[in-house]
Amino acid sequence: MTDSKRNSILCPQCRRLVSRDEARCPYCGHSRPGAAWKNIVGLRSILDGDQLIRVVIAVNIAFFLLTLLFNTRRIGISMNPLFLLAPESTSLLQLGATGTLPIDQAQRWWTLLSANYLHGGLLHILFNMMALRQVAGLVDREFGTQRMFSIYTLSGVIGFYISYLAGVPFTIGASAAVCGLIGAAIYYGWSRGGIYGQAISKQLGGWAIAIFVFGVLVPGINNWGHGGGMLAGALLAALMGYTERRSTGFLHRLAFFGCLIVTLVVLTWALGSGLYYRFLI
Secondary structure: OOHHHHOEEEOOOOOOEEEOOOOEOOOOOOEOOOOHHHHOHHHHHHHOHHHHHHHHHHHHHHHHHHHHHOOOOOOOOOOOHHHOOOOOHHHHHHOOOEOHHHHHHHOOOOHHHHHHHOOOOHHHHHHHHHHHHHHHHHHHHHHOHHHHHHHHHHHHHHHHHHHHHOOOOOEOOOHHHHHHHHHHHHHHHHHHOHHHHHHHHHHHHHHHHHHHHHHHHOOOOOHHHHHHHHHHHHHHHHHHOOOOOOOOOHHHHHHHHHHHHHHHHHHHHHHHHHHHHHHHO
16 A cells, blocks of 8 residues: 555545545545544544435434334324324423423423424324435535534424424424525525525525425414524534635534534433433333
């Protein structure tokens, strides 16, 4: 093996082959791609956008299955596809549903985050995860993994907080966070311009209109969460910037690891709290 090959690594940000000694990745601008702490196996997996998206989807599926296991009644097959494999409200509350009911009555503010990983039925989680897989990949490519996850997490929390202020009593789902990614992508397309930017704005703008129309026509949709998440995503995208204009910096990394740690803590607490209320009380 030649010295040049031994001195080459995959950039933790864009996954392109670069020299270990580069001060910045020549492709994405990521600082010190060869730093030892950035190339620890477990950490490297977290910093890989595609793998992180898969982990987020897996956690959503795991919590959906948990809510079904928490049901006190036998799971039935509903003739209404919207209620196919629907968890009970009690199961969702135990594992971290949010809204004025859990926050005002039990001061469960942490549910503003945990509710992003809960879903009300098979179609609910299926559509949200399909949308997440597509939009998160786009945002990851243009903003980088760390900014993508920060936008996803913070948009979900802000969206649910806005719906709380609007008086929504009970709400769940990843759609507020996914709408945040849609808002970020729309901002990117509008800001970048050109044929590529216009194509993104047009496509994701169509998604936003479809979400709005769906929310108006179908009862029980948290339109406040959707709109709040989308607005939050656009504002966060403008604040953080995208890779073409601003490389990943210290504050981006701080926000990412903060969101990651808080998410792990909150979901662990949600699981422990759910087990306590379901089986010990």
